Amino acid sequence: MGVTLQSSGKYRVQIRRKNVQLDAVFSTEAEAKEAEAKALSRQSRAGSLTLDRLWEMYVGSTQCGDKSEQTRATERSRIKPVLAQLGKYALGELESNTSIIYEYIDARRKVISSRTGKRLSNSSVRLEIAALSAVVEFAKRRQIIRANFVTGISRPATAKRKRRVSSREQGQLQICARNSDLRFAQIARFLMVIRHLGCRPGELKSLRVSSVNLERCELTFFDTKNGKDRCVHVTSDAAQLLHLQLNDVQKDCPYVFGSWSSSGKKWVPYNYASGVNLLREYGIIDKDYAAHAGRREFISRAIESNMSYGTIKKQTGHQSTQALEIYDEGLSTAPEIRAELDRLAEKVQGENLLGTLDALGLTPELQQKFGHVLGLKDSWVNPFDEKSNKISEKR
Structure with missing residues (x-):
């Protein structure tokens, strides 16, 4: 449709083509024609650029x-x-x-x-x-x-992974982590460190020896998925595994977990996929075990233990709560959560009982006595009565 002069004295550019859509107003005709030329140039370039x-x-x-x-x-x-x-x-x-x-x-x-x-x-x-x-x-x-x-463009949906790590599998990996064959020991340590730290396999495979400080119980992942460096806490179990691994690292290998590239004649980040396949082949882990299962187990257990999302995010490197919840496979039947739910149920039970006594016409004094007799720790008190009592005391 080109450039047209508006009654306001400004110039309007309208282009409605298959690959170019433009509708804008400019102060001068020169500006309008320049915008039109750029838009048509983009169309021409996009049409020829493979x-x-x-x-x-x-x-x-x-x-x-x-x-x-x-x-x-x-x-x-x-x-x-x-x-x-x-x-x-x-x-x-x-x-x-x-x-x-x-x-x-x-x-x-x-x-x-x-x-x-x-x-x-x-x-x-x-x-x-x-x-x-x-x-x-x-x-x-x-x-x-x-x-x-x-x-x-709609992309194929991926099924949500729910695979966690059983205590038996963790026990098998702990035993394998002390295997005399370094092929087995290295991958077992790798998988268990993920379980204890909640890190990404891609972060751990590139972890450098210089980035680990066991004296301060910390290590640093550089240039992570989110483009940021992240210093994380190293728990005692993870520290033991890292200590074992560091003792076995070749002197010229810069990585905590490294693979030797015969073609490049140098050490490269750890090829953990082949290690996982090795453990699957020997039945040390099940066929459906993946390295990310340890990260999911860490997050799920942290949630079950009522750890705050903010604390979990700092350790795992998630940018948002929504991203963190993808990994949440915490069970409401976990012991810590059962205890919280039972405490809530006890409180509600006591409130219901005192509410029933109130409905039957018992005075607040009698309700309080019943509460003490029944062992209710938090007997229900009308907040308005409590407020009026405080006002009376001040008078």
């Missing part, structure tokens, strides 16, 4: 470089199948026809993994779309497109 080329631009940008190495590695891995299928499409084409992305999602959910022999999990597909979204977000910040159209 996803392959956009990925190359993103990888070389500070937006990608500022992310943690773990995040970059995940994006590099997850974007590969996306680029293989959608890399030749122009960004504008994907924006105007998001059904292409939905078709990609449907096709990926039918793929059989060569590693597991099973269909790709919903989590895997979600991570692939998340990598695509990161690239499109880059295009948005570079003003190639107006908005990140991938954020509105």
